Amino acid sequence: MTDFDLVRKNLFRKPLRTILLTVSIFMAFLIFGMLTSLNVALNRASETGAANDRLIVSNKINFTQPLPIAYVNRIAAVPGVTGVTHSSWFGAYYQDQRTSRFVGFAVDPATYVALYANDIRLTEAEKKAFIGERTGVIVGKALADQYGWKLGQTVPISSNIYVQPDGRRTWDMKVTGIFTGAKPTDSTAALYFHYDYLNETTTFGRDQIGNVAVRTASMDLNNQVAKTIDAAFANSPYETSTVDEKTFAQAFLKQAGDLNLIVTMVVAAAFAAILMIVSTTLVSAMRERTKEIGVMKTLGFSSPRVLRMVLGEALMLSTLGAVLGLAVSAFVLAGLSNSPVASTFGDLSMSPLVALSGLLLAITLGLVTGAIPAASALRMSIVDALNRR
Amino acid sequence: MSALIQLNNVTKNYRRGKEGIAIFDGLTMSIEKGDFVAIMGPSGSGKTTLLNLLGGTDRCDGGQIIFDGERIDGYSEGQLAAWRARSVGFIFQFYNLMPVLTAAQNVELPLMLTKLPAKKRRDNVATALKIVELSDRAKHKPKELSGGQQQRVAIARAIVSDPKLLLCDEPTGDLDRNTANDILRTLQQLNRELGKTIIMVTHDPEAARFANRTLHLDKGSFAEVTA
Numbered sequence: 001m002t003d004f005d006l007v008r009k010n011l012f013r014k015p016l017r018t019i020l021l022t023v024s025i026f027m028a029f030l031i032f033g034m035l036t037s038l039n040v041a042l043n044r045a046s047e048t049g050a051a052n053d054r055l056i057v058s059n060k061i062n063f064t065q066p067l068p069i070a071y072v073n074r075i076a077a078v079p080g081v082t083g084v085t086h087s088s089w090f091g092a093y094y095q096d097q098r099t100s101r102f103v104g105f106a107v108d109p110a111t112y113v114a115l116y117a118n119d120i121r122l123t124e125a126e127k128k129a130f131i132g133e134r135t136g137v138i139v140g141k142a143l144a145d146q147y148g149w150k151l152g153q154t155v156p157i158s159s160n161i162y163v164q165p166d167g168r169r170t171w172d173m174k175v176t177g178i179f180t181g182a183k184p185t186d187s188t189a190a191l192y193f194h195y196d197y198l199n200e201t202t203t204f205g206r207d208q209i210g211n212v213a214v215r216t217a218s219m220d221l222n223n224q225v226a227k228t229i230d231a232a233f234a235n236s237p238y239e240t241s242t243v244d245e246k247t248f249a250q251a252f253l254k255q256a257g258d259l260n261l262i263v264t265m266v267v268a269a270a271f272a273a274i275l276m277i278v279s280t281t282l283v284s285a286m287r288e289r290t291k292e293i294g295v296m297k298t299l300g301f302s303s304p305r306v307l308r309m310v311l312g313e314a315l316m317l318s319t320l321g322a323v324l325g326l327a328v329s330a331f332v333l334a335g336l337s338n339s340p341v342a343s344t345f346g347d348l349s350m351s352p353l354v355a356l357s358g359l360l361l362a363i364t365l366g367l368v369t370g371a372i373p374a375a376s377a378l379r380m381s382i383v384d385a386l387n388r389r
Numbered sequence: 390m391s392a393l394i395q396l397n398n399v400t401k402n403y404r405r406g407k408e409g410i411a412i413f414d415g416l417t418m419s420i421e422k423g424d425f426v427a428i429m430g431p432s433g434s435g436k437t438t439l440l441n442l443l444g445g446t447d448r449c450d451g452g453q454i455i456f457d458g459e460r461i462d463g464y465s466e467g468q469l470a471a472w473r474a475r476s477v478g479f480i481f482q483f484y485n486l487m488p489v490l491t492a493a494q495n496v497e498l499p500l501m502l503t504k505l506p507a508k509k510r511r512d513n514v515a516t517a518l519k520i521v522e523l524s525d526r527a528k529h530k531p532k533e534l535s536g537g538q539q540q541r542v543a544i545a546r547a548i549v550s551d552p553k554l555l556l557c558d559e560p561t562g563d564l565d566r567n568t569a570n571d572i573l574r575t576l577q578q579l580n581r582e583l584g585k586t587i588i589m590v591t592h593d594p595e596a597a598r599f600a601n602r603t604l605h606l607d608k609g610s611f612a613e614v615t616a
Contacts, residue, residue, distance in 0.1 A: 001501060
């Protein structure tokens with residue numbers, strides 16, 4: 001028999017209590033695993049394709065406000081700018097707005113595929129077909145797989161923003177390319193189609209665009225180019241805000257609120273509750289065993305060794321719950337990653353860093369919850385322990 | 390015979406609120422190696438405190454406690470724990486076995502404090518259980534054993550690491566007469582055949598008769614010594 005055996009046997013002396021505690025810890029780590037992985041995926045998605053030499057020009061009021069299309073040429077003329085394109089959020093969905101919304105932009109095809117050639121991987125034939133076909137659309141592989149779209153197929157894509165003169169919200173688009181991302185983990189649940197097609201058929205917002213993407217000659221010029229652009233449109237009806245692509249993407253995601261903060265708050269609340277439940281239960285469990293601890297000390301077990309055993313119990317409990325919680329959340333996330341709904345986030349699977357953070361959190365939880373009973377076991381005098389009724 | 394344990398001018402006080410209570414005020418006594426001593430006395434006479442001092446589970450306020458020629462009253466907590474592990478076996482009134490462990494595992498507990506290899510540990514446990522005639526109950530948990538059997542397991546636990554001294558605190562206080570006599574005969578056997586020095590605190594004159602001699606403790610001093 002080893003100290004580990006003794007710790008294990010003590011932990012499971014009341015199986016129901018241990019199971020209930022394990023389930024509580026399991027729930028906390030399930031929440032941690034799911035939310036943290038989701039947050040990581042969202043942050044990763046915000047960085048997907050973000051290049052250091054690209055800037056995004058949007059309306060200073062808010063990036064949901066439009067800019068005149070005439071700005072594109074003026075921005076292109078700014079010194080240091082080597083490429084310009086534009087895009088407009090379409091509010092795209094396929095058939096059912098509630099269940100099949102995805103990322104969709106109306107873009108200038110030639111300049112867009114050129115500026116994002118690294119992130120939107122198409123064959124030369126597909127690029128050519130897209131640029132040459134007015135109703136052409138390029139769709140990400142995830143989206144094509146999700147809806148079973150094939151090259152050459154015409155698909156009805158609807159908008160929850162734009163309306164056609166006859167009241168329809170649906171545009172027929174011909175799939176001219178199916179793109180992949182720079183990395184396998186990049187989200188490809190998106191589509192891009194001709195701005196002109198939208199501009200000519202929409203009832204409002206004509207000659208207006210969502211934002212302008214700018215490539216600079218060097219990232220060292222980014223600040224200077226951004227200032228020049230914003231200065232050029234200062235005091236106009238459409239003032240601009242120019243930021244690097246990563247900053248823009250993060251601001252875009254923050255539409256849903258500060259996800260980092262929300263995740264931190266939810267996880268912290270779950271752990272605060274678990275901390276109190278587990279601590280109280282362990283203190284009470286240790287009280288029940290006061291006499292046994294006294295006997296162990298009487299037999300010659302040193303106080304530090306008893307302390308290690310009590311801490312070991314708390315650690316074993318928290319690690320057990322954590323491993324189960326993280327394993328189940330990894331399993332659920334892997335399943336979600338393959339679902340159409342989650343494809344927007346790209347790779348949802350639990351990263352080694354999240355798993356490692358979870359295990360470190362489990363060790364911290366074990367040490368904190370075990371601290372009070374372990375300290376009382378350390379201090380407990382044999383005489384007092386054996387006299388305890 | 391030479392002294393196994395000797396108390397020289399030992400003092401021990403307790404505080405109850407603001408009041409100080411002197412349990413021992415200059416207690417001097419000596420227990421020879423291989424002796425079997427019963428200590429009797431009324432409640433509050435200091436029997437259990439004496440046992441605690443002899444077993445190194447409590448500290449005296451003054452005087453000397455010498456075990457086998459070595460002063461132990463100045464030992465640190467860690468030194469005392471190590472000394473208890475190798476030198477003293479404890480037998481309690483209510484057995485104090487670990488309910489989650491089998492009889493054999495309970496007996497093995499003191500061996501966890503040694504560096505004996507697993508096989509040697511198993512052999513020692515088997516021997517200890519054989520001495521108390523409980524080999525067939527090795528895999529039983531305490532709740533599956535009678536009171537007498539539990540006390541036998543406790544005795545096996547006390548002797549498994551071959552200590553020189555056995556301290557028994559009312560070892561038969563929770564047992565019926567016949568079972569108590571069985572336990573006392575076992576202690577007598579350990580004293581006579583294995584040469585264990587035994588100090589037994591008891592209220593029971595019948596139990597005391599199994600000892601070689603009886604010391605009567607009253608108000609912190611030995612008022613009477615009977616053979």
